[in-house]
Amino acid sequence: MTTTRGLREGDDPITMLTAYDAPTAAVVDEAGIDVVLVGDSMGNAALGYDSTLPVTFDEVASRTAAVARATEDALVVADMPFLSFGVDEAESVRNAGRLLKEANADAVKIESGPHTVETTRRMTEVGIPVMAHLGLTPQHVNRLGGYTRQGTEQEAAEEIIDLAGDHADAGAFALVLEHVPANLAGAVTEALEVPTIGIGAGPDCDGQVLVINDAVGLGEWSPPFARRFGNVRSEMVDAVEAYKEAVTTGEFPAEEHSHVEEELEDLY
Numbered sequence: 001m002t003t004t005r006g007l008r009e010g011d012d013p014i015t016m017l018t019a020y021d022a023p024t025a026a027v028v029d030e031a032g033i034d035v036v037l038v039g040d041s042m043g044n045a046a047l048g049y050d051s052t053l054p055v056t057f058d059e060v061a062s063r064t065a066a067v068a069r070a071t072e073d074a075l076v077v078a079d080m081p082f083l084s085f086g087v088d089e090a091e092s093v094r095n096a097g098r099l100l101k102e103a104n105a106d107a108v109k110i111e112s113g114p115h116t117v118e119t120t121r122r123m124t125e126v127g128i129p130v131m132a133h134l135g136l137t138p139q140h141v142n143r144l145g146g147y148t149r150q151g152t153e154q155e156a157a158e159e160i161i162d163l164a165g166d167h168a169d170a171g172a173f174a175l176v177l178e179h180v181p182a183n184l185a186g187a188v189t190e191a192l193e194v195p196t197i198g199i200g201a202g203p204d205c206d207g208q209v210l211v212i213n214d215a216v217g218l219g220e221w222s223p224p225f226a227r228r229f230g231n232v233r234s235e236m237v238d239a240v241e242a243y244k245e246a247v248t249t250g251e252f253p254a255e256e257h258s259h260v261e262e263e264l265e266d267l268y
């Protein structure tokens, strides 16, 4: 089993993908991916919302439990949804604890800022491993005014470097860097002892993460920094159309999919 302590051991980059259900988690786990993230990106990627803001604690807990049931080796990280942390310190820690106790997550991720340093410390103290998340934090979309690249100016870049250090000092075991310049991500990686995991943050991180829909080509849209490594959507379209065709023409179900019980009589 992957542990939060062992993440940066070895020279290979850390691999992380999201999953929101058991069959997807099983595929990700069997492929040997190190970390499976039950991201609040499920809002867009699985639940049909147009942002991550409506995602509830119960939705993340239910999906995390499903993913944990299907995962043997990978580290399971639950993404704390909007307002499940950050409003009240004690409530934040309790919610994070529930994701470990009730949903079987191994760790939580929180979208970070100056306000989450103490939260990270408190969670770590009670035994909840925390993955920090800096750069583009989609839960702040209304404040940021869009999903734009972060840390592009000197002051903003230095703030990200400082916050990364603060969260590492507070006990975060890893740090996601989203949609920031590659040289900034490289500088943060250089400065930290804990591993960085990039998304739209260039190659100089200790690992990479993508939303599973984007990686396998399931969605109609994906962000500019993602790459499709397959085309699951067109595979599904083909299969669904073939099923419709077979039912419509009477070709399915065939004899091998049906059973006539000879013992039965007089049913009409």
Ligand SMILES: Nc1nc(=O)c2c([nH]1)NC[C@@H]1CN(c3ccc(C(=O)N[C@@H](CCC(=O)O)C(=O)O)cc3)CN21
Pocket: 041, 044, 045, 052, 138, 145, 146, 147, 148, 149, 179, 211, 213, 214, 219, 221, 222, 223, 224, 226
């Ligand atoms: N399928 C999926 N993949 C993701 O990576 C993802 C989600 N969903 N949902 C939650 C957030 C949202 N993310 C996003 C969303 C949009 C852009 C994007 O289009 N950026 C453009 C335009 C920015 C703007 O002007 O608003 C860019 O060029 O930076 C990037 C990341 C990343 N996350």
Ligand SMILES: CC(C)C(=O)C(=O)O
Pocket: 018, 037, 038, 039, 040, 041, 042, 079, 176, 178, 199, 209, 210, 211
């Ligand atoms: C893209 C990753 C880092 C994330 O936070 C999510 O999937 O919700």
Ligand SMILES: [Mg+2]
Pocket: 039, 040, 041, 079
């Ligand atoms: Mg997220």
